[in-house]
Amino acid sequence: MQIDKLxxxxxxxxxxxxLSLKDMEECYRFFDDLCTMNEIQSLAQRLEVARMLRDGKTYHKIETETGASTATISxxxxxxxxxxxxxxxxLERVHTEEEKTK
Known part of the structure; x- marks a missing residue:
């Protein structure tokens, strides 16, 4: 497994x-200190690309809506x-949590 190398x-x-972060505000503050704005946005973009792929969106639609490159989408x-x-x-956990708060 490649992850073992990490x-x-x-x-x-x-x-x-x-894992020790207690809420969204702590996440924002920690990641602001840890990463550049571009790094944070790239991570968020990848998750959004994953959501859109899971939902059956086309590469063109994903590229247009997220600005992700075809290399990132691939x-x-x-x-x-x-x-x-x-x-x-x-994505399933986030979806489940969103449903609970509706």
Whole structure:
């Protein structure tokens, strides 16, 4: 598994830090300190691309609505099809939470 190459003390500390955040405001503040605005927007864009691919949107529609390159869309699609299933897991959890608050 490719993810095993990433494992290590520094990355564990990063993930533990993210998991310790208590609410959306803490997330905004932490990621503002941790990443550049472009990095944060790229991460958010990838998640939106995953959502749109899952919903059956075309590359053209995704590119137009998100500004993502076809390379980014292809990478996300590859992860959806052959990755660790985490896009699907996270999108389902977010969808479930959104339904609870309606």
């Amino acid at each position: 494992r290590g003390k520094a990355l564990d500390q990063l993930f533990e830090s993210v 990478r996300v699609k590859r992860c959806l099809n052959f990755g660790n299933d985490t896009y699907a897991m996270v």
